Amino acid sequence: MERIEHRACFGGWQDVYRHESAVLGCTMDVAVYLPPQAEKERLPVLYWLSGLTCTEQNFITKAGAQRYAAEHGVVVVAPDTSPRGDGVADADGYDLGKGAGFYVNATQAPWSSHYRMYDYIESELPALVEANFPVTDARAISGHSMGGHGALVVALKNPGRYRSVSAFSPIVAPSQVPWGEKAFTAYLGDDREAWKQYDAVELVKGAQEKLPLLIDQGDADEFLHTQLKPQLLREACEAAGHPLTLRLQPGYDHSYYFIASFIGEHIAHHARALKP
């Protein structure tokens, strides 16, 4: 992994690394925040998955998470949201192709040759992080919007792998909303049965591990009633007996101003699980 950015921040370092991804078949950039405690001890890791149009930069420049990561001694890893590069398929819209990997393994051409963000997040990235940084194998995962979907899906599909999971404004039921229907049709094909493995509302129905879900959602979010629909997850969790804390935050929208306002509480939540 080649370090391409290195900036002092809250006593630690906000770095960005570049590496070749075997899973994705392209070069990827990933942001790593190392809090000051990382100089002396191995620390747990919070993975952050960003939303549509984002790269590894959005979260590290706008969320203000470093302060809380430094306070709690947690490494924060924020990858890009899709494969990148000239040879990688793309589409015209902001909601398909580059910047819109949806954290699935695509099975349909032309996407299937690079769009394997599920495997990248679930396996390749943690292995790279755990081989190259002073971290333990205690992991947490969170994300925003498309990345909130990704965090919920990766955690629900991997019992025991994450100590905690949270999300901001997640797409909880991609199979039932326009963003998800467009992306899943392209990446996974028309068979909706194949979509269920990447749909949090479907996954909680059969989840063996009852990992509590913490979700913050702004009630002034412009996508709340069309793309996000958190009540679908509430109903699924109630039916399955799956623990869910879903907080509707009055006045907040879909932006990083919302994330910045509550990321401190999320990092404290993850720190309690990561460092019991």
Added chain:
Amino acid sequence: MERIEHRACFGGWQDVYRHESAVLGCTMDVAVYLPPQAEKERLPVLYWLSGLTCTEQNFITKAGAQRYAAEHGVVVVAPDTSPRGDGVADADGYDLGKGAGFYVNATQAPWSSHYRMYDYIESELPALVEANFPVTDARAISGHSMGGHGALVVALKNPGRYRSVSAFSPIVAPSQVPWGEKAFTAYLGDDREAWKQYDAVELVKGAQEKLPLLIDQGDADEFLHTQLKPQLLREACEAAGHPLTLRLQPGYDHSYYFIASFIGEHIAHHARALKP
């Protein structure tokens, strides 16, 4: 003033307003953070002046100041860094023209018709803010790089107007460094005597009010030895008996990661002066 952005943030509102500036002869955007206390009482105001290439957006998206403004009950006003619009003169470089107003009143064509950022910051903007928002006349001022220069100059030239002043990585002696020499030659002409009224190192020599200066400067700042040269201000302050706290912060560069790391201390410093 027309509100063009309105986003919940740390219990308050991160807004952006658009208004016609009589001083600048153009339309200007200005960011205003109203902390939750603003719903019930009038609050003091911290003015933030941004650096080269910035608009009103950079500080509000990257510095994470809203958390501290909400904690201390301070309104934060962050204007754009130059006049804007089709009729406003510009230059090719990033360090002259739009995004590079340098907080002076230009006397030279073609700049003199719009580039009057000194008057805008000193008079028009505070008058607008104090007429339109729930604020008191208790004012503080801070800024970064070119904006740190602006904050120091505006405070030093207006005894009694600001309760406190601070800066991150300021251009303390624009008359003696390339950025300042280029801008001042264009905006003010070749007569270096005319430059002294906008040069903090010159202004401390005759400052009647000994308003303490708080400055943070990263020692890994890529512009430290060529454009910023804080030791010139230290020497001037020592010679004039002007109180200065100049902190060299090890490892930090010129970026918003540096500002984010210390803006909390600056806002606490201003809050102590604003709400004694």
